[in-house]
Amino acid sequence: MAPETGFPCEQFYYHEEVDKVMSDDIKNFSTLSRRGFLKTSVAGAMAASAPAFFVNNAYAYTNAPKGSTVTFGFNVPQTGAYADEGADELRAYRLAVKHINGEGDGGMLNTMRPAALKGDGVNGKKVDFVTGDTQTKSDAARASAKRMIEKDGAIMITGGSSSGVAIAVQSLCHEQGIIFMAGLTHSNDTTGKDRRKYGFRHFFNTEMSGAALAPILEKEFGNDRVAYHLTADYTWGWSQEGSIKKYTEALGWKTGDAVRTPLGAGDFSQYITPVLNSGADVLVLNHYGKDMVNSLTQSVQFGLRDKQVNGQDFQIVVPLFSRLMAQGAGDNIKGIYGSTNWNWSLQDEGSKAFVKSFGAEYGFPPSQAAHTCYVQALLYADACQRAGTFDPCGVIEALEGHKFDGMGNGPVEYRQEDHQCFKDVLVVRGNEQPASQFDLLKVVEVTPRSKVEYSPTMDGYSGNLGSCQAA
Amino acid sequence: MDAINSSSARKDNLAMIIFVAVVLTAPLWGKLIGAGYPDLLQKFAIFGLFAIGFNLLFGLTGYLSFGHAVFLGVGSYTAAWSFKLLSMNPIPAVIFALLLSGLFAAAIGYVSLKRTGIYFAILTLAFAQMGYNLAYSVLTPITNGETGLRVLRSDPRIIDSAFGVQIEGSPIGSFFGIEMTGYSGFYFCAAMLIVGFYVALRVFRSPFGMKLVAIKSNQTRMEYTGYNPKPYLLTVFIISGMYAGLAGALMVIVDPLAGAERMQWTASGEVVLMTILGGVGTLVGPLLGAAVIKYFENIFSAINETVLQATFDFLPAGLQNFMVAVVHPFVGEGWHLTLGVLFMIVIIFMPGGIMEGIRRLTNWVRRRKE
Numbered sequence: 001m002a003p004e005t006g007f008p009c010e011q012f013y014y015h016e017e018v019d020k021v022m023s024d025d026i027k028n029f030s031t032l033s034r035r036g037f038l039k040t041s042v043a044g045a046m047a048a049s050a051p052a053f054f055v056n057n058a059y060a061y062t063n064a065p066k067g068s069t070v071t072f073g074f075n076v077p078q079t080g081a082y083a084d085e086g087a088d089e090l091r092a093y094r095l096a097v098k099h100i101n102g103e104g105d106g107g108m109l110n111t112m113r114p115a116a117l118k119g120d121g122v123n124g125k126k127v128d129f130v131t132g133d134t135q136t137k138s139d140a141a142r143a144s145a146k147r148m149i150e151k152d153g154a155i156m157i158t159g160g161s162s163s164g165v166a167i168a169v170q171s172l173c174h175e176q177g178i179i180f181m182a183g184l185t186h187s188n189d190t191t192g193k194d195r196r197k198y199g200f201r202h203f204f205n206t207e208m209s210g211a212a213l214a215p216i217l218e219k220e221f222g223n224d225r226v227a228y229h230l231t232a233d234y235t236w237g238w239s240q241e242g243s244i245k246k247y248t249e250a251l252g253w254k255t256g257d258a259v260r261t262p263l264g265a266g267d268f269s270q271y272i273t274p275v276l277n278s279g280a281d282v283l284v285l286n287h288y289g290k291d292m293v294n295s296l297t298q299s300v301q302f303g304l305r306d307k308q309v310n311g312q313d314f315q316i317v318v319p320l321f322s323r324l325m326a327q328g329a330g331d332n333i334k335g336i337y338g339s340t341n342w343n344w345s346l347q348d349e350g351s352k353a354f355v356k357s358f359g360a361e362y363g364f365p366p367s368q369a370a371h372t373c374y375v376q377a378l379l380y381a382d383a384c385q386r387a388g389t390f391d392p393c394g395v396i397e398a399l400e401g402h403k404f405d406g407m408g409n410g411p412v413e414y415r416q417e418d419h420q421c422f423k424d425v426l427v428v429r430g431n432e433q434p435a436s437q438f439d440l441l442k443v444v445e446v447t448p449r450s451k452v453e454y455s456p457t458m459d460g461y462s463g464n465l466g467s468c469q470a471a
Numbered sequence: 472m473d474a475i476n477s478s479s480a481r482k483d484n485l486a487m488i489i490f491v492a493v494v495l496t497a498p499l500w501g502k503l504i505g506a507g508y509p510d511l512l513q514k515f516a517i518f519g520l521f522a523i524g525f526n527l528l529f530g531l532t533g534y535l536s537f538g539h540a541v542f543l544g545v546g547s548y549t550a551a552w553s554f555k556l557l558s559m560n561p562i563p564a565v566i567f568a569l570l571l572s573g574l575f576a577a578a579i580g581y582v583s584l585k586r587t588g589i590y591f592a593i594l595t596l597a598f599a600q601m602g603y604n605l606a607y608s609v610l611t612p613i614t615n616g617e618t619g620l621r622v623l624r625s626d627p628r629i630i631d632s633a634f635g636v637q638i639e640g641s642p643i644g645s646f647f648g649i650e651m652t653g654y655s656g657f658y659f660c661a662a663m664l665i666v667g668f669y670v671a672l673r674v675f676r677s678p679f680g681m682k683l684v685a686i687k688s689n690q691t692r693m694e695y696t697g698y699n700p701k702p703y704l705l706t707v708f709i710i711s712g713m714y715a716g717l718a719g720a721l722m723v724i725v726d727p728l729a730g731a732e733r734m735q736w737t738a739s740g741e742v743v744l745m746t747i748l749g750g751v752g753t754l755v756g757p758l759l760g761a762a763v764i765k766y767f768e769n770i771f772s773a774i775n776e777t778v779l780q781a782t783f784d785f786l787p788a789g790l791q792n793f794m795v796a797v798v799h800p801f802v803g804e805g806w807h808l809t810l811g812v813l814f815m816i817v818i819i820f821m822p823g824g825i826m827e828g829i830r831r832l833t834n835w836v837r838r839r840k841e
Contacts, residue, residue: 078804131775131805138619138730146510147769150653164618168728171621175643234610234617262607263617306556464624
């Protein structure tokens, strides 16, 4: 392969001819970074015990694929509070790999525009994958990501269902020079103050949720309300609480107490009892996954929704909703408002194609977690195909500012400044009369992209991407 | 007498040489069992150190601490703060982690050692849970709660900035220019493990170690002979806490992130399992136990259905699916199940852990030779 010009990281360019490598190494020596130089010298010192050291040195990017396959790493929670989401993500990834390799009906490959993928793998290589369990713990997630990078030779890591984990894995991937396609992560920080050059997020964030939900909350519940927050005690919860406060207080709502609950608490009764006598008339549950299922179910069991406070009906709001959670919470979600990234009932071509092939494979419709992960895998593969390489610097350039359509959310853009996707946001309500066991969320409003857009340098949301080379 | 001493000293030196050789060649033999990648080798060394330290307390004195993870956490947070405030060099991180975890161990040990047996275990567990909850929610400004304490580029780092060291990209621990990631990170941990192992060996062979064993065998008798066991117990508790603190610091040195889940009771339980699985009161046993558990956690948990299908590919289709269905619950997310079964087998048939198994095997081989 001839070295292409125009990439910002030319001196790092990977040379495929292995026999050329030694001489190139000498040539490139003068252009190596300090870190690269150190790596090389340390490697030299330890060469005797670790011959594999020479494989991933500074003259090649990390885990450049050899042979006829390229390996993706799917890092999802298989145990813990977000295990349901993780299982669905893995199903979506399997499907995505099938479609990229040209098996099955092709799914969104047929609807995405522009599409460079042809259903024959990526850059002439078939896609292979490895999986790992994040356990929804930063330590475990990083360990499993490292295993995939160091042992299995993964070229890209994707997945996850917690912002804490996503941020931890994203910075690890940035250090290792591996692209991270974030899965389910909704905290502003992922593409805000903790954004990284190597990290990309398709999912929406709490800022967008707040902006999309506020007008509906105003219309339904009025301007004179007191909100009580129960918040999962980690980066996503804080972020969600912050943006709901920001937008509801702009409506004239007051914020009563905001109580932090540990992730995976299981029993929320001790947090819900004080709500009854707090004088608040809206309960905002900044919970997700099994936490949300438990806290919502218990709130309803405690009779919160039948109460009258300050002369108004007591209301519950769940800012981030998913069909999986709705399924877990059963009847309790009827009439409850929230926002979501995607719902299987959408009628555009992309959504229909995805739901059809997912349903044919597994027998039930996909969740929003499955959707975002499927799309992320396809987008990454497509970017590699467009760049004509797996070199992360080239792929990053192909993804930055990329505009696409036909993947279930209407026209979408990967913003260059923060690697956040901008698209329409769905406001949903728990369906009062579900037509099937999956028909649980009713889309009440599609908030257009322009209403939820914010500046990449906005206070509290700005961060430093870093550069492709320094990693 | 001298002859005996010198022959056992020679034996120890030989053991030490073999140990060093095995540890340093880990990247080579690790490849054979699919563990030859830096992250897992680092984990072997770090948790091996943790278990060796734990075994000094549990193996020698018989005092079962169920809260050792708190020292792991203290070591981690200290190292992270040393990275944030002083320098990305691991040396100050290690020193401060040792000091602070020693201090914590002195305080917790002083109170907990007033009781023995199950009451001691419960006291240490209570302290560890307190530590975990403090780190998780109360001390969020110091620990950053569930998200975990991360080392950022914008941190002050007084010593580094005094020497004009610039950080490009994400901050990574750096031992005078050698980056503490990958195999160089492993060799740093390995060096610490070797030092830790040597210290443990010296403790085992010393008069101090004898007294600890005396505490285990009969504390009352020891008191009658004129020894007060308390100072010995407290000393070994502190030493063992410092091992845990060092292990915690190493975790941060190879991966600059400290999370509260390191202090959870499951982490405390894990080191007990490691020690028992490997062999309580033996020198090498805890290290083996740590390696087995970490191997399961990282390798077995990664075997998914696709890998199984490929493994049993040589069988006819029906049999292949049957084997996959049978094996599947025991790998991937079911790795805990396999570990549990293994643990039961070891405890029931070899109460002395893996080391007893090895001893029986060598005895059997020797008898066959005769």
